[in-house]
Amino acid sequence: MNKNSPAFYLKTNRIFNNFKKISWTIVPVIAIGGLFYPKLGLLLIPIMLTIMTLGFFKGKYWCGNLCPHGSLFDFILLPLSPNRRIPGLITSTTLKVLFFLWYMGMFTWRVVKVSQLWGTLTFYDKLGFVFTMNYLVPTIIGTTLALFVNPRSWCNFCPMGTIEQLFYKLGKVTGLNRKTDEKVTTAALELCHKCGKCARVCPMQLKPYLEFSQDNQLDNENCIRCTTCIANCPAGILSLANAERAQQLNQGVNKLGYEGRRRMVGIVESIKPLTGDVNEYTFKLLQPEKANYTAGQFILVKILDDPEMFRAYSISSSHKDRTRLSVTIKKLKDGFGSGLIFGGFKVGDKVELEGPLGRELIVDKNAPKVLLVAGGIGITPFVPMVRDLLETRNSVEHITLIYGVNKEEEFIYDDYFKTLAACHPKFTYLPTVAFPGESWKDHRGFVTDVMKDMELKGYKVYMCGPKPMVNATIKVLKTKGLDERNVFAESA
Numbered sequence: 001m002n003k004n005s006p007a008f009y010l011k012t013n014r015i016f017n018n019f020k021k022i023s024w025t026i027v028p029v030i031a032i033g034g035l036f037y038p039k040l041g042l043l044l045i046p047i048m049l050t051i052m053t054l055g056f057f058k059g060k061y062w063c064g065n066l067c068p069h070g071s072l073f074d075f076i077l078l079p080l081s082p083n084r085r086i087p088g089l090i091t092s093t094t095l096k097v098l099f100f101l102w103y104m105g106m107f108t109w110r111v112v113k114v115s116q117l118w119g120t121l122t123f124y125d126k127l128g129f130v131f132t133m134n135y136l137v138p139t140i141i142g143t144t145l146a147l148f149v150n151p152r153s154w155c156n157f158c159p160m161g162t163i164e165q166l167f168y169k170l171g172k173v174t175g176l177n178r179k180t181d182e183k184v185t186t187a188a189l190e191l192c193h194k195c196g197k198c199a200r201v202c203p204m205q206l207k208p209y210l211e212f213s214q215d216n217q218l219d220n221e222n223c224i225r226c227t228t229c230i231a232n233c234p235a236g237i238l239s240l241a242n243a244e245r246a247q248q249l250n251q252g253v254n255k256l257g258y259e260g261r262r263r264m265v266g267i268v269e270s271i272k273p274l275t276g277d278v279n280e281y282t283f284k285l286l287q288p289e290k291a292n293y294t295a296g297q298f299i300l301v302k303i304l305d306d307p308e309m310f311r312a313y314s315i316s317s318s319h320k321d322r323t324r325l326s327v328t329i330k331k332l333k334d335g336f337g338s339g340l341i342f343g344g345f346k347v348g349d350k351v352e353l354e355g356p357l358g359r360e361l362i363v364d365k366n367a368p369k370v371l372l373v374a375g376g377i378g379i380t381p382f383v384p385m386v387r388d389l390l391e392t393r394n395s396v397e398h399i400t401l402i403y404g405v406n407k408e409e410e411f412i413y414d415d416y417f418k419t420l421a422a423c424h425p426k427f428t429y430l431p432t433v434a435f436p437g438e439s440w441k442d443h444r445g446f447v448t449d450v451m452k453d454m455e456l457k458g459y460k461v462y463m464c465g466p467k468p469m470v471n472a473t474i475k476v477l478k479t480k481g482l483d484e485r486n487v488f489a490e491s492a
């Protein structure tokens with residue numbers, strides 16, 4: 001699998017306002033309707049003025065949020081498009097400049113010709129027709145490219161986009177758009193998982209996570225401010241912000257748990273299959289030879305060099321001398337990164353890692369009682385955590401672990417937790433199956449069904465699992481009067 005494979009670019013929702021949902025209807029009205037009633041083409045005059053004004057103040061905001069062609073590409077044509085990588089020729093500045101000169105040259109020549117009819121009855125029809133043709137061309141070229149390459153191919157050399165960009169440059173040079181120029185901004189580079197999701201969903205195929213400036217902003221003028229990357233960032237660290245706000249965001253961010261982040265090189269020491277689609281990978285650290293991590297933290301595992309891309313995995317096994325660490329990975333159907341790991345990693349391979357990271361699942365050892373809630377592969381951080389809590393003297397008085405899966409064959413580390421519970425009265429293990437076979441004797445239902453009858457006063461709760469489980473659990477905990485400051489979650 002490589003970056004050109006269809007799975008690299010993801011088709012996700014790009015519609016974040018109601019206008020974008022319907023504005024594609026303007027395209028046939030002007031491009032087709034204008035052929036029969038040419039004055040419709042004159043609607044492009046206010047549209048062009050809006051593009052220039054918005055371009056000056058907000059860069060290519062029009063393209064990502066208001067453009068009818070953009071709505072056609074993102075709403076109507078995306079589901080039909082192969083969504084391939086846009087070839088370098090289409091994204092090149094040479095094409096953009098040459099196409100702009102040719103297109104605007106033709107347009108100006110036609111307008112000059114029509115202007116000779118000024119004052120006649122046919123003037124507005126002829127002028128409208130010039131504009132209509134100028135709208136029909138992008139519709140035909142853009143739709144063809146969308147259906148055979150990528151929905152936003154056209155936007156790389158659209159002359160209107162180029163005009164918008166020129167006005168944006170003017171806004172930057174004069175400094176008049178400093179307050180209104182809201183760019184994609186990361187709250188803190190340290191919190192980025194380098195998962196590349198922002199690049200995989202970006203309609204313009206930019207790579208925000210690799211392009212952020214020292215000011216934590218994306219300065220790429222081709223960014224259409226569509227916010228698709230923001231909506232899809234699993235770390236929730238992206239937003240649109242002007243330079244001043246970007247600074248405030250960075251100052252206000254809590255970097256606790258992320259300060260120790262560093263590059264590491266490890267060697268795959270062992271690969272242990274746990275179930276058909278879950279493997280435990282142990283890395284022996286080469287550089288540095290030791291890492292100072294805490295149970296509950298995660299690391300990033302490099303899956304691709306170009307573009308550099310990582311996946312986050314909780315540390316599932318601590319090694320006392322800190323010269324090794326293990327992660328336990330579930331292979332997802334059509335999963336890009338887990339597919340590369342399962343298909344590519346072999347014992348003896350050198351792997352680049354980053355970390356340790358994360359604070360949500362570092363348990364407060366002074367808490368009297370803790371409830372741990374795991375869903376599916378979300379059990380991984382609790383493997384070293386429970387042992388660590390049990391081995392730490394004068395730590396938590398009681399630990400309860402609710403571990404939910406859909407089917408009993410999905411359990412991993414089940415014997416390990418059963419053994420710990422048998423040896424330590426202060427540890428209660430509650431394996432729970434949502435859709436069990438008849439022979440299953442233990443808890444049935446979802447993790448929330450188990451905790452409904454529990455008395456949770458004085459507990460601190462730590463959970464890890466799919467988002468729906470985390471959200472449902474938070475709801476139940478609220479009904480039981482738990483203060484949300486005592487609830488910590490990470491979605492796996």
Ligand SMILES: Cc1cc2nc3c(=O)[nH]c(=O)nc-3n(C[C@H](O)[C@H](O)[C@H](O)COP(=O)(O)OP(=O)(O)OC[C@H]3O[C@@H](n4cnc5c(N)ncnc54)[C@H](O)[C@@H]3O)c2cc1C
Nearest residue numbers: 311312313314328329330332333334335336337338380492
């Ligand atoms: C802090 C943290 C800790 C984590 N710990 C663990 C852990 O211990 N173990 C573990 O296994 N995972 C863990 N994860 C999840 C892990 O980081 C990856 O997200 C996971 O391995 C999936 O990555 P992927 O590249 O294989 O899937 P992706 O390619 O990113 O796909 C994600 C999902 O989208 C679906 N998808 C793929 N292509 C498309 C498409 N074209 N359209 C729509 N949907 C599509 C896939 O089927 C998959 O379900 C953790 C995540 C975080 C943030």
Ligand code: SF4
Nearest residue numbers: 192193195196198233
């Ligand atoms: S999507 Fe991933 S790579 Fe992009 S900013 Fe968010 S965490 Fe970083």
Ligand code: SF4
Nearest residue numbers: 202223224226227229
């Ligand atoms: S970087 Fe983000 S906001 Fe800019 S075009 Fe790509 S997805 Fe849209």
